[in-house]
Amino acid sequence: MADEQREIAGASVSFSDVSLRYAASGGDSPPVISNVTFEITAGEFFVVVGPSGCGKSTLLRMVAGFLPPTAGSLTVDGRSVKGPGPDRAMVFQSVDGPLLDWLTVRQNVAFGLKLQARPGRRGRRSFDSSEVDHWLSVVGLTPAAGKYPHELSGGMKQRVQIARILAVKPDIVLMDEPFAALDAQTRRLLQQQVSDLWRSEGRTFVYVTHDIREAALLGQRIGVMKAGPRSNFREIHTLDLSYPRDEFSPEFGQVARVIEEQIVEEVMTTWDG
Amino acid sequence: MGRLTAVHKAAAVSAAAIAAVLLGWSIWAAGYDPLLLPTPQKVVGAAVELWQGNRLQDDILISLRRVFNGWIIGSAIAVPIGLLAGISKYARAAVDPFIHFFRFIPAIALTSLFILWFGIGEASKVNLVIYAVTFVVLISTAAGASSVNPDKILGARTLGANGFDVFFRIILPGTFSSIYTGMRLALANAFLVIVAAEAIAAQEGIGFLIWNARTFFRTDFVFVGVFCFGVLGFISDRIWKLLGRTLFSRYLTQLGDY
Numbered sequence: 001m002a003d004e005q006r007e008i009a010g011a012s013v014s015f016s017d018v019s020l021r022y023a024a025s026g027g028d029s030p031p032v033i034s035n036v037t038f039e040i041t042a043g044e045f046f047v048v049v050g051p052s053g054c055g056k057s058t059l060l061r062m063v064a065g066f067l068p069p070t071a072g073s074l075t076v077d078g079r080s081v082k083g084p085g086p087d088r089a090m091v092f093q094s095v096d097g098p099l100l101d102w103l104t105v106r107q108n109v110a111f112g113l114k115l116q117a118r119p120g121r122r123g124r125r126s127f128d129s130s131e132v133d134h135w136l137s138v139v140g141l142t143p144a145a146g147k148y149p150h151e152l153s154g155g156m157k158q159r160v161q162i163a164r165i166l167a168v169k170p171d172i173v174l175m176d177e178p179f180a181a182l183d184a185q186t187r188r189l190l191q192q193q194v195s196d197l198w199r200s201e202g203r204t205f206v207y208v209t210h211d212i213r214e215a216a217l218l219g220q221r222i223g224v225m226k227a228g229p230r231s232n233f234r235e236i237h238t239l240d241l242s243y244p245r246d247e248f249s250p251e252f253g254q255v256a257r258v259i260e261e262q263i264v265e266e267v268m269t270t271w272d273g
Numbered sequence: 274m275g276r277l278t279a280v281h282k283a284a285a286v287s288a289a290a291i292a293a294v295l296l297g298w299s300i301w302a303a304g305y306d307p308l309l310l311p312t313p314q315k316v317v318g319a320a321v322e323l324w325q326g327n328r329l330q331d332d333i334l335i336s337l338r339r340v341f342n343g344w345i346i347g348s349a350i351a352v353p354i355g356l357l358a359g360i361s362k363y364a365r366a367a368v369d370p371f372i373h374f375f376r377f378i379p380a381i382a383l384t385s386l387f388i389l390w391f392g393i394g395e396a397s398k399v400n401l402v403i404y405a406v407t408f409v410v411l412i413s414t415a416a417g418a419s420s421v422n423p424d425k426i427l428g429a430r431t432l433g434a435n436g437f438d439v440f441f442r443i444i445l446p447g448t449f450s451s452i453y454t455g456m457r458l459a460l461a462n463a464f465l466v467i468v469a470a471e472a473i474a475a476q477e478g479i480g481f482l483i484w485n486a487r488t489f490f491r492t493d494f495v496f497v498g499v500f501c502f503g504v505l506g507f508i509s510d511r512i513w514k515l516l517g518r519t520l521f522s523r524y525l526t527q528l529g530d531y
Binding site: 045059063064065066083084086088089090092097098099100101102103104112115116148150153161164165168179219 | 326404422423424425428429430432433434438442443446447449523524526527
């Protein structure tokens with residue numbers, strides 16, 4: 001099973017001159033993101049940071065296929081993104097939103113696998129309950145398998161979200177501030193777990209956060225976005241730091257400080273109109 | 274253990290409150306003509322009299338059947354329309370004007386029309402209950418379906434769900450608690466309207482019992498009928514709640530305890 005997983009090296013993402021304007025806000029409003037061009041390589045851990053409202057989540061939701069670009073081209077492994085699909089599964093910030101309240105932890109983790117096991121599915125795979133067991137144990141939820149989401153803590157719910165998307169073996173794992181609503185200790189443990197999972201699974205991770213320490217702990221590259229609207233990347237930093245990262249090392253502190261300063265500068269641009 | 278005693282205490286308070294009201298009523302009624310206000314004892318006697326004549330059982334069963342049939346059929350009509358109205362803005366635009374017009378027309382106002390249209394048999398009564406139930410369940414269902422958390426839907430889409438899966442595996446179970454609550458409220462409406470339906474052009478049923486007793490100055494029978502509605506409504510509500518706590522409990526985790 002481990003060998004089978006290692007074969008999948010994730011998928012690449014390519015933004016080429018991509019802009020997005022929300023249709024609901026009328027045609028004359030400025031685009032949220034404008035002329036974004038960058039690439040995420042297969043198997044990379046890419047983190048997006050930036051001031052509130054800069055369009056970080058928008059970027060992620062475009063990769064997920066929830067929002068089609070208004071202009072430009074967005075491709076995954078060279079194929080244009082047409083809509084959501086299990087090759088790009090997403091962990092949401094909302095702790096209570098995405099899980100299905102009427103299903104147990106085990107059934108929630110099995111949900112995507114069962115969908116893919118249905119007759120007539122493209123790339124259909126048969127349902128194997130041992131896969132569910134595997135992912136439950138990876139996130140340490142085997143003892144809670146029979147519980148319902150409302151009986152879980154926030155951290156446990158996010159682990160269910162992680163298990164249920166990894167179970168469908170996505171090429172790209174999308175995470176939208178997954179731990180923002182959790183307490184500091186839980187967040188720290190889960191960050192470590194995500195980092196370990198990325199290294200063991202060999203998939204592409206795209207991770208949005210407003211927590212700079214978290215970004216520097218996880219990312220191979222960190223894209224800092226400009227303040228919106230018409231947002232774009234200000235700079236994409238490549239972190240030449242080994243894993244697991246030592247957040248008390250001078251190099252770590254240096255990277256975090258530079259990114260922090262850039263974000264503060266971006267926030268300031270929105271203050272005096 | 275602490276919880277159990279709290280439950281027992283609450284039950285004891287309820288029992289004491291009922292006893293106090295009965296006692297107060299008994300004292301109060303002693304000073305009145307039984308034609309105006311019969312004592313609790315007299316009402317119990319009337320209930321026994323009706324029961325022994327096999328009238329009460331028949332009337333209860335007939336009224337219950339009308340309420341139950343109307344409630345089930347009305348809900349069966351309301352749920353699919355409500356789901357559609359909740360998920361499609363066009364379906365909603367189509368049904369909204371009618372919903373918000375008819376829901377302000379009390380079923381009681383339509384009694385004579387329904388008798389005209391559906392005759393004096395069962396159909397007019399059941400249809401009136403259907404009318405009273407439908408709009409409550411429909412609005413509750415539509416509100417529930419439209420407020421299913423979008424992250425549930427998007428999350429399912431990224432796991433490979435198509436539109437069909439989203440409807441049957443996310444929207445429908447996600448709306449269940451609203452349907453359940455809507456049907457619970459509609460049940461009370463069904464009991465309200467059955468009195469009106471049975472008051473006119475009926476030969477049986479608790480509503481008929483009440484209206485008929487009035488013409489014979491049997492105020493004690495009126496009281497028996499009124500109590501029947503209260504007790505039947507209470508029992509039906511408890512059965513529905515029990516089903517919610519057992520059979521449907523996994524769908525109702527987001528509901529409060531009331």
